Amino acid sequence: MAKWAALALGGILGVFGRYFLSASVYSWSGTGFPYGTLVVNVSGCFAIGVLDSWAGARGLLGPTGRLLLMTGFCGAFTTFSTLILESANLANDGELLRALANYLGSGVLGLLLFKVGVWLGTVV
16 A cells, blocks of 8 residues: 555656646746756656666665655656656666667657547547
8 A cells, every 4th residue: 555655646746746847947938949848857857867876776765765756756747757767777788779769769659649649639
């Protein structure tokens, strides 16, 4: 039960953090460029990098802490951070082509399927 509670709490904090950070950025930058999303994505990458080092090399984050902060908070804050972490892990394991395929695949296939979804949404 503690695992589910940690995951839920992290998710709630992450989604509110995403909303308030991006709204704050948009309030001073305007909406001509998605600066709010950019700031959320890069700050999420920074956060998951710090948390990954705390969890791995330093052993400061146990399984419940990982669920709360990495899966829950960062996952709800931005899935882009998870994409970067998983791509970096593949690269660190010497799987450079797989890392590149993961990163580019998510972007290219994501954009392609977005377009298909938009098209489907207009015809159905």
